[in-house]
Amino acid sequence: MTVPLTQCLLRLIDENYTLTDYQSDIAPRWCTGCGDNGILTAVQRLCRDEQLPPEKTVVVSGIGCSSRFPHYMNAYGFHGLHGRALPVAEGIKLRRPDLHVFVATGDGDCCSIGAAHWIHAIRYNMDMTVLLHDNEVYGLTKMQASPTSPRGLKSNTTPRGALLDPLNPLTVTLGVPNVSFVAQAVDWIPDVLFNIISQAYHHKGLSFVRVLQRCPEFMDHRFDPWVQDPSKMRLLVHADGIQLKPDISRIYRNQETHDPSDLHRAREVASLTGEIPVGVLYRNSAVPCYEDLREGERPNTPGLIRTVLNEEFDKVTIWPEDDVTTEAVE
């Protein structure tokens, strides 16, 4: 144990984490052109820029292509069950507020099988960054319709086209009490993606970022109209949201100054059809975090446990010295 300890101390003194410090020894196995790659890069960049100690960083995911995410990060990863990333992350954060918690989840993972947890996670508002990799399809299980699939999508379970209108993760999230941060990004504008993830990371509370993610394997060309026509993207800019670098601003001219404290407008923007809004839709830093509300005032020291147990036992103890007898009967 002695060797790494000194090494760590040395590292603290003279080492800066670089991008590679956040890359695991496993090369990502996503398809070429898969939007997940860009999301991974953005998160690694964030960790580097924020100099997050990898041992203090936990990335939790469910099951899906996107949920392979933690395997590719050099951090503590938790690749758990389909749909259950959020409750796992909550359990981690509750007792370990010192850890930086990220959640990677897919549209099936979050909005279908994990939908109950999603709604409640928003309500708990625990301090974590949740990235919804929304490719509008089930990738890992080879192309079934997801709750966010567009109506008419021909998939293996909807060969004649999906019958239902998709669920809108933004409007749903914005409808939950205690919502404190909602943003939308797209994988094909990496700079803005990074910028938004960074905003999300700095927000205290649950930051929910839906990332529209290209899946060339099963949804090839799905986002082409928006990728090819920047005017169909509406960038939300604000001093309290994101600001665009000049080169980006020049390409994406369809901009709206949107104050993230304006919940009403956030919902309108979230409901846009045709255009894809990108930016911070909503932010409210005043919403309390569940882990803070539940934080114990006293540490559970052995002494305290002994005291409390004895207090409880006292309430129900029969002491031998109790002077009790049955009534004298003759």
Place this chain on the structure above:
Amino acid sequence: MTTDLYQETDKTRTRRARSDPSASDSATAASRTSRANSAAKPVVTLKEHIVEIVSDSGEGAQRCGQSFGAIAARIGNGIWTVEIIPAEIQPPARSIAGTSGNRVRLASHRVTNGGDEADLVVAFNEQVLLNRLRAGEIKHNGIILLENKWQNDGNAAIAASYAQVREQVSSAGYRLYEIPMEEECLKYVPDPRRGKNMFALGMLCCIYSFDLDLAREQVRFVFRKKDEKVIDLNLELLAAGHAWAGANLDLKFAIPAERPREPQVVMNGNTALALGVVASGMEVCSMYPITPATSASHYLSDIFEKVGCVVHQAEDEIAACTFAVGASYAGKCAVTITSGPGLSLKQEGIGLAVMGEIPLVVVDVQRGGPSTGQPTKAEQGDLLAACFGGHGDAPKVVIAASSIEDCFYSIIMARKIAENFNMVVVVLSDASLATAQQPFPRPRFNEDWLAPPINQSPVPDGARPYDWDPRTGLSSRFIPGQPNGMHCLTGLAHDRDSHVAYDPDVNQEGIRHRSLKLAALQKTLKAPTLYGDDEGDLLLVGWGSTRGAIEEAVDTLRAEGLRASSMNLKFLQPMATGIKELLERFDKVMTIESNWCDSLDDELIAEDNRRYSSLALLLRARHLIDVDCWGDARGQPLKPGDIVRAARRKLEQR
């Protein structure tokens, strides 16, 4: 059972307490008093009695019963209390299904179960009495103290129903006393629905020769959060009941008590579970409400924050379990408390903890199943689900609590095993322990019970997250925050580095090591001790809550000269070494369980299709021994008498 009630007997033994409402002037009252007292009421000394107090819910029979039990315990009687709980919160008044109350078994010796039929029942109306009669819970010649206000009820149907039950009960040989509880209580309170229970408590204290001052203390304790007026009123009612019984009833019992030499605590199984959680040093309990487990979490919610810990009510059991898994992964072992339906929902999360080798304690306070089943009733139906419930091969530890005291210590033990072996430990309790109260020696807190602080020191270079010991399967656990320990825990099959297994041998290796851990634990277990002789004609084998009833049955059988013994298994998975040798010392072996098994008396049932009780199945599979089973899934705690009869039948079989 109901036949008892309708059996005609020649002697009508009704003893109406002579309190004709028309003749309640003080002169008669005085003469009655003197008659009862001066006739030197014979005090009958008893070894034990079973008392039931039943009412509509909301009339306080439960509180009366609990207080009665508490007083008996303080005197030094052995007690066991059983709650009689209606399924609904506000069932209709005067309904058989809505019966609410308590059974108190009190004895001059230690009591380990609720016993057989009741000796004395206090009923606030004839419908709740019918509940007990129909369930066969009252002794043939049992004493019944029945509220008599219904005889003159304005509603003719009620009066008629009362009269009918009165006649049936009397003619069936019960000793019926009709008590003017309402009338007497009206002297103190405008609405005796509140307060009658204390009057009843006073009567019982008189009948069982309890010291009235002690009863007063208990009443003060029960109402300690209420204001003085309420306390005084209840004290008056208590004294009134006591005086009334003294003056009007020819019932006077004494059950000799021996004051405990060591301090004792009295609580129910769920309270003991909750205190066990505190004493184990676990810091997070995540749960979703479900009967009969919830009261453990209620109590824990009350006290857990005092030690800086959290009860988290999750959005469902899946979240409750995975939340606990997350908390365990990043900190000390966490616990999730549930009952059958919740256990089903938690299975995938339990499998994840098994696969990731994350310590986790799962408490299942079993109830009747499947589906919603019998929420408030006892059943041992989840043993196989606990052992094998999830998909795939998921070795985990399963232990069962066999008494109230054991509920407390089982949790401490579970936490230790979970953390020492990085395993899931399922603790099985059930509805019969959940609400039953029993005194046991006050635990003396021991720091060894607690989890050590989590390791946050750097992981040595070259250490691997699943560095399975080839002999024991054990590996260390890297906890977030530990420098140099970064890895991705996964529910996928994985190798020693926690990398996803693509090689078939890697999966085989992982399963092997997770399986070996059970064997490593098993090597530390001692064979259970037998109750009774070490060999004989019949061994009764049980697990969990049925221990007390089975051992009492063995006492009875042995007193009859039969060569029977019993064994209680705390560890159901893994099972200790040496069990087979113990089984082989007996001619016949039969499990006694509160769960279903097919009967060979049924036309279609034969050896090759008979569904065995859970433990019988496990023992047969493991030991290749012909283990028979006797099961009861009616939802009531097993009765020693029923076990005795089943054992006799088994002994008579050739």
